Amino acid sequence: MIKLTIDQSKIDEARNYAKNIVDSLKWLLNDYSSDTIERTIVRLFGIDGAIDETPIPNLVVEHLKEKNVIDRGAAYWIANSMLATNLSAQEVAEEISNGKLDVTSLDAQPDKKIIKLIDELTEKMLNHIKAQKKFRENKFEEFGPRKKPSIYVIVATGNIYDDVVQAKSAAREGADIIAVIRSTAQSLLDYVPYGATTVGFGGTFATQENFKIMRQGLDEVGDELHRYISLTNYASGLCMPEIAVMGAIERLDVMLNDAMYGILFRDINMKRTLLDQYFSRMINAYAGIEIQTGEDNYLTTSDAIEKAYTVTASQLINEQFAYVSGIKKEKLGIGHAFEINPDITDSFSYEFAHALLTSRLFPDSPSKYMPPTKHATGNIFKVYIMNAMFNLVSQMTNQGVQLLGMMTEAIHTPHLVDRALAIENANYVFNTAKNFAQNFDLLPDSFINKRAETVLDEARLFLKKVSEQGLFESMSKGDFADIKRTEFGGKGVQGIFKKSENYFNPFMDRMKAELNLK
Numbered sequence: 001m002i003k004l005t006i007d008q009s010k011i012d013e014a015r016n017y018a019k020n021i022v023d024s025l026k027w028l029l030n031d032y033s034s035d036t037i038e039r040t041i042v043r044l045f046g047i048d049g050a051i052d053e054t055p056i057p058n059l060v061v062e063h064l065k066e067k068n069v070i071d072r073g074a075a076y077w078i079a080n081s082m083l084a085t086n087l088s089a090q091e092v093a094e095e096i097s098n099g100k101l102d103v104t105s106l107d108a109q110p111d112k113k114i115i116k117l118i119d120e121l122t123e124k125m126l127n128h129i130k131a132q133k134k135f136r137e138n139k140f141e142e143f144g145p146r147k148k149p150s151i152y153v154i155v156a157t158g159n160i161y162d163d164v165v166q167a168k169s170a171a172r173e174g175a176d177i178i179a180v181i182r183s184t185a186q187s188l189l190d191y192v193p194y195g196a197t198t199v200g201f202g203g204t205f206a207t208q209e210n211f212k213i214m215r216q217g218l219d220e221v222g223d224e225l226h227r228y229i230s231l232t233n234y235a236s237g238l239c240m241p242e243i244a245v246m247g248a249i250e251r252l253d254v255m256l257n258d259a260m261y262g263i264l265f266r267d268i269n270m271k272r273t274l275l276d277q278y279f280s281r282m283i284n285a286y287a288g289i290e291i292q293t294g295e296d297n298y299l300t301t302s303d304a305i306e307k308a309y310t311v312t313a314s315q316l317i318n319e320q321f322a323y324v325s326g327i328k329k330e331k332l333g334i335g336h337a338f339e340i341n342p343d344i345t346d347s348f349s350y351e352f353a354h355a356l357l358t359s360r361l362f363p364d365s366p367s368k369y370m371p372p373t374k375h376a377t378g379n380i381f382k383v384y385i386m387n388a389m390f391n392l393v394s395q396m397t398n399q400g401v402q403l404l405g406m407m408t409e410a411i412h413t414p415h416l417v418d419r420a421l422a423i424e425n426a427n428y429v430f431n432t433a434k435n436f437a438q439n440f441d442l443l444p445d446s447f448i449n450k451r452a453e454t455v456l457d458e459a460r461l462f463l464k465k466v467s468e469q470g471l472f473e474s475m476s477k478g479d480f481a482d483i484k485r486t487e488f489g490g491k492g493v494q495g496i497f498k499k500s501e502n503y504f505n506p507f508m509d510r511m512k513a514e515l516n517l518k
Helices: 008-023 026-031 035-044 056-066 074-085 089-097 111-143 160-173 208-225 237-250 259-266 270-287 295-301 308-324 347-361 380-397 416-432 447-469 471-476 506-514
Strands: 032-034 150-155 177-180 230-234 254-256 290-292 335-337 368-370 401-403 496-498
Touching (some): 008 308, 032 270, 035 506, 056 074, 056 089, 074 111, 150 160, 160 177, 208 230, 208 237, 259 308, 295 308, 308 335, 335 347, 347 447
Parallel strands (some): 177 230, 230 254, 254 290, 335 368
Antiparallel strands (some): 032 496
């Protein structure tokens, strides 16, 4: 890879500020839980289904909240109810959901019996998740590793069965990763829809059944092509850990998983979404799922040159949040984007510098590079050229995952042929420029090297400021993406609570132990 001449001490200083920011929030991660985390525990006990379109996990947690006992955690109440009634976890949940069972009216069972039952339920689900992880590893061993940059394309018909048809077509054209875009605003739903869905807006609903259907389709085409095709969805919004655990159960491979995105661009309460991110990333780490962050979104509301440092700063913060949840470097897909106005002189050099800086900061991580969309127009020929230049930057700066740009981005949802042309474009550039970067060295005083160093310096000073005043205060002032959020506002603010002294989350405890987390 082309090397930047940057003082390592500046990188270390910036990274230490980011670590201090995350460490200052350990009180939140350790002492609080959320409605979504408890619903995730319910699902990990094997409970599923819906009554009148309301998911049973939601109904169970709402019952515990109404009885003012949620602070002990859902695990205790389900296990105690199972022992007291001699019902299965699913049957207990259905009785609660139908209004036939009040968990607080049951006699407390012996602690030893409760712990033994919880351990059995925990072991059963975690063994399934580990088996799915092992299956993925075996497939990569059989077919070979994912190529780099990996070609990542989107399907978004709204109908999961049509999505499968498009996904298989994309895989045959050369795609390595298929992302099923979620239906518009699903991130704001405080529940996960149940079952297969055939109607969505701007995408397809993320449900466990939809995950299962798409996973089966990609396994079929993968065996046909002798390549393992990775599946992506979105563990973000108000249901982050629930979607993460559905992905772990159904063997998704990549998850968009970023609380900063939810806070800034969906106005989800800061504390709620950071808590949810903590557990969702732990689930992903345990399941061997690669996460991806959403720093590319910063450039949709801020100038891509003036505020480039906020992307770098957020990348470093996201890295530290990932580490406290057990995510390893090789599973940390740091996000960034090719979003500078193409009419600016030297825009390509700016883009090159920013992409090279990301690779320099995260050399062991499969960074996810987003295509030009903000400045895409109806001129498909210009957009196609922009995408080719974007692909060239990716190849020359050692990006891990390339979300392909579509020449019709500004006109309509891409057709099959648009996706095929995008893959053809990427394959052409990646092949013709495969070893091109080996021929170049950057001078320390070159435009690209100086620009990368400038962005790092600005990010370092910005992280110092955030470290001193606190992440919540910085976001309330609009320091990130020029968007202001408040600690006690935003969607889902009522869905957080302080744990009692006898709170119990067996899955988090087991995952922490096996991931060697403190």
